[in-house]
Amino acid sequence: xxxxxxxxxxxxxxxxxxxxxxxxxxxxxxxxxxxxxSSRWSPARVALIAxxxxxxxxxxxxxxPKWLLFLTTMALSHGLAVLGVVVxxxxxxxxxxxxxxxxxxxxxxxxxxxxxxxxxxxxxVVRVLVGMAAAGVxxxxxxxxxxxxxxxxxxxxxxxxxxVLFGLLSKSxxxxxxxxxxxxxxTLFGTELGGHARVEYLLFLLTAGFTLVASLVVAVYxxxxxxxxxxxxxxxxxxxxxxxxxxxxxxxxxxVVSGLLGGLGGALTGLVLGHVEPNFTNWTTSGxxxxxxxxxxxxxxxxxxxxxxxxxxxxxxSNLYFPNTWQLVLGAFLLLVILFRPAGLGSLWQRxxxxxxxx
Amino acid sequence: xxxxxxxxxxxxxxxxxxxxxxxxxxxxxxxxKILNIAHGSVYALGAYAAATAVGLVTTLKLxxxxxxxxxxxxxxxxxxxxxxxxxxxxLARFYGRDEVLLLLVTYALFLMLEDVTKLVWGVNPYFxxxxxxxxxxxxxxxxxxxxxxxxxxxxxxxxxxxxxxxLNRTVTGKIVLAVIHNPEMSASMGxxxxxxxxxxxxxxxxxxxxxxxxTAPLISVQPGLSVSVIVVSFxxxxxxxxxxxxxxxxxxxxxxxxxxxxxxxxxxxELFSIYLVMAAVLVFRPEGLFQSVKARLI
Numbered sequence: 079x080x081x082x083x084x085x086x087x088x089x090x091x092x093x094x095x096x097x098x099x100x101x102x103x104x105x106x107x108x109x110x111x112x113x114x115x116s117s118r119w120s121p122a123r124v125a126l127i128a129x130x131x132x133x134x135x136x137x138x139x140x141x142x143p144k145w146l147l148f149l150t151t152m153a154l155s156h157g158l159a160v161l162g163v164v165v166x167x168x169x170x171x172x173x174x175x176x177x178x179x180x181x182x183x184x185x186x187x188x189x190x191x192x193x194x195x196x197x198x199x200x201x202x203v204v205r206v207l208v209g210m211a212a213a214g215v216x217x218x219x220x221x222x223x224x225x226x227x228x229x230x231x232x233x234x235x236x237x238x239x240x241x242v243l244f245g246l247l248s249k250s251x252x253x254x255x256x257x258x259x260x261x262x263x264x265t266l267f268g269t270e271l272g273g274h275a276r277v278e279y280l281l282f283l284l285t286a287g288f289t290l291v292a293s294l295v296v297a298v299y300x301x302x303x304x305x306x307x308x309x310x311x312x313x314x315x316x317x318x319x320x321x322x323x324x325x326x327x328x329x330x331x332x333x334v335v336s337g338l339l340g341g342l343g344g345a346l347t348g349l350v351l352g353h354v355e356p357n358f359t360n361w362t363t364s365g366x367x368x369x370x371x372x373x374x375x376x377x378x379x380x381x382x383x384x385x386x387x388x389x390x391x392x393x394x395x396s397n398l399y400f401p402n403t404w405q406l407v408l409g410a411f412l413l414l415v416i417l418f419r420p421a422g423l424g425s426l427w428q429r430x431x432x433x434x435x436x437x
Numbered sequence: 438x439x440x441x442x443x444x445x446x447x448x449x450x451x452x453x454x455x456x457x458x459x460x461x462x463x464x465x466x467x468x469x470k471i472l473n474i475a476h477g478s479v480y481a482l483g484a485y486a487a488a489t490a491v492g493l494v495t496t497l498k499l500x501x502x503x504x505x506x507x508x509x510x511x512x513x514x515x516x517x518x519x520x521x522x523x524x525x526x527x528l529a530r531f532y533g534r535d536e537v538l539l540l541l542v543t544y545a546l547f548l549m550l551e552d553v554t555k556l557v558w559g560v561n562p563y564f565x566x567x568x569x570x571x572x573x574x575x576x577x578x579x580x581x582x583x584x585x586x587x588x589x590x591x592x593x594x595x596x597x598x599x600x601x602x603x604l605n606r607t608v609t610g611k612i613v614l615a616v617i618h619n620p621e622m623s624a625s626m627g628x629x630x631x632x633x634x635x636x637x638x639x640x641x642x643x644x645x646x647x648x649x650x651x652t653a654p655l656i657s658v659q660p661g662l663s664v665s666v667i668v669v670s671f672x673x674x675x676x677x678x679x680x681x682x683x684x685x686x687x688x689x690x691x692x693x694x695x696x697x698x699x700x701x702x703x704x705x706x707e708l709f710s711i712y713l714v715m716a717a718v719l720v721f722r723p724e725g726l727f728q729s730v731k732a733r734l735i
Contacts, residue, residue, distance in 0.1 A: 172537040174544070223716060226723055230472045230540050234671050238712055241668045245708035361664050365548060372541060402555060409548030416541060417530075 169332025179340025213341020258355025375422020483649025678725030
């Protein structure tokens with residue numbers, strides 16, 4: 079699978095932080111192509127940079143005002159779901175139903191403590207991981223059906239799936255109907271989290287940690303053989319088939335990865351908000367994910383979180399200035415981005431790659 | 438047996454307006470190659486416009502029969518206002534581009550129209566039962582039926598036959614078919630392709646608005662209509678095969694039956710049942726029952 083483009087793809091782009099670099103190192107081993115990047119971006123070095131960055135963020139978060147902390151946490155947890163959309167779109171599947179995974183992750187994380195037979199746990203990490211896994215399983219169940227379709231069919235089927243879950247959740251009395259259910263307070267590694275401010279801080283750290291790890295993993299995935307095949311599927315599925323790889327299997331993999339990321343984001347969001355509701359899988363939620371993905375473009379992981387933060391900031395002001403026209407503003411801005419910056423925000427600082435094009 | 442009969446009647450009523458809406462969706466896809474997500478918004482616009490128009494008929498103290506004319510006019514006004522505007526100013530910029538990009542564009546439109554509807558008509562539900570009472574009920578065997586349901590069935594048949602006739606038996610229709618087949622060749626033969634696109638989009642939008650206008654008396658007209666309609670009518674055209682008129686008719690019947698059966702037997706799974714049927718159809722016939730337009734497969 080080592081294409082001539084590998085060397086270029088493995089070289090970290092200027093301006094993007096640790097994630098891109100880590101990718102370089104692992105892609106070399108995964109794709110089996112020896113490039114110069116390996117010496118600069120050894121796993122140890124990447125781990126060190128990641129730890130330092132995480133420490134810096136943790137200290138900065140101590141000083142940040144409460145509203146900013148909450149805003150950033152939401153931006154990161156939603157950004158994870160958007161990253162799922164970006165992964166899937168890069169793999170040739172446009173999705174309008176990322177809310178499906180978002181809700182599955184959130185509801186599973188909310189319900190997990192009530193699991194009988196002593197299996198349930200209130201631990202935040204366990205619940206996030208279980209929520210993520212559940213969304214991955216849902217993705218794996220529907221992947222074989224969806225992988226037969228591409229383009230608009232794929233997009234509309236994902237929308238349909240998420241709206242079906244919305245219908246089920248809204249009508250289910252056991253799950254609180256359209257009001258949703260409260261999320262039991264999480265514990266961390268067997269200890270109570272203490273006061274409200276402390277909970278918010280620790281949940282922010284948890285979200286930031288998961289975001290960092292997920293970004294590294296996605297960066298590695300994008301540069302692995304499977305990630306490169308996924309990109310080729312988005313370009314021309316027929317050619318991929320002729321080259322001997324299965325386009326369907328690749329699209330199914332992308333779908334499951336996007337499911338895992340969506341579930342992760344949903345579980346974190348549920349824990350932080352303390353409440354989950356069917357709106358998590360409503361088309362409006364999925365629409366915002368698509369919006370942020372288009373805004374971010376499909377090249378850079380960092381751009382996803384920047385765009386997500388941008389949306390959260392604008393949203394927090396929207397209640398003040400345009401309370402009833404949120405969708406209108408969102409739609410108009412989406413059109414403007416499509417018309418004037420089709421490659422997204424990421425294209426502002428991402429170097430143009432040979433053969434790289436936004437899907 | 439009465440239950441089976443009720444289910445059948447419900448299914449046919451539901452299928453008739455759904456067919457009108459889906460016909461518009463499948464027509465626009467067949468001719469312009471756009472899957473218009475904003476189709477549901479136009480349906481909602483039609484319903485709201487009809488609510489306003491019927492209200493106007495009541496305030497002006499016109500004969501109740503005028504409310505039907507008002508509903509028809511409301512749909513026509515919505516189509517005339519929205520169709521050419523959207524097609525000319527926006528969609529025309531994206532012809533020949535990636536179909537997923539066009540999907541995003543119509544999605545943005547959908548978002549915007551949702552709020553525009555709320556801004557114009559507010560968030561409170563509208564109820565228009567006037568036209569419903571106009572037709573009264575009648576007895577058929579063990580059941581009382583609403584006369585309005587019959588009107589809906591008639592409307593669906595008229596729309597279906599008219600569209601089929603217009604496409605296959607008139608000169609304009611032949612030109613449209615030529616454009617579907619090969620826009621470039623048609624243009625070089627002197628066909629104004631642009632006008633065909635605008636016209637076709639407007640007709641599609643009109644059908645959506647018509648469906649909305651004539652279902653307004655049956656439902657409470659409120660925000661959130663559009664997304665439920667686009668999700669269901671999408672299931673219809675997928676089951677029938679995108680771009681096929683008989684497909685849309687059969688798809689609407691199948692969806693109507695699935696929905697009516699689940700509403701009466703297991704109300705929790707209403708939407709779920711529709712998609713269960715769709716998934717079942719797709720497993721055996723990946724391109725829908727009538728394979729008029731080939732779905733892009735891997």
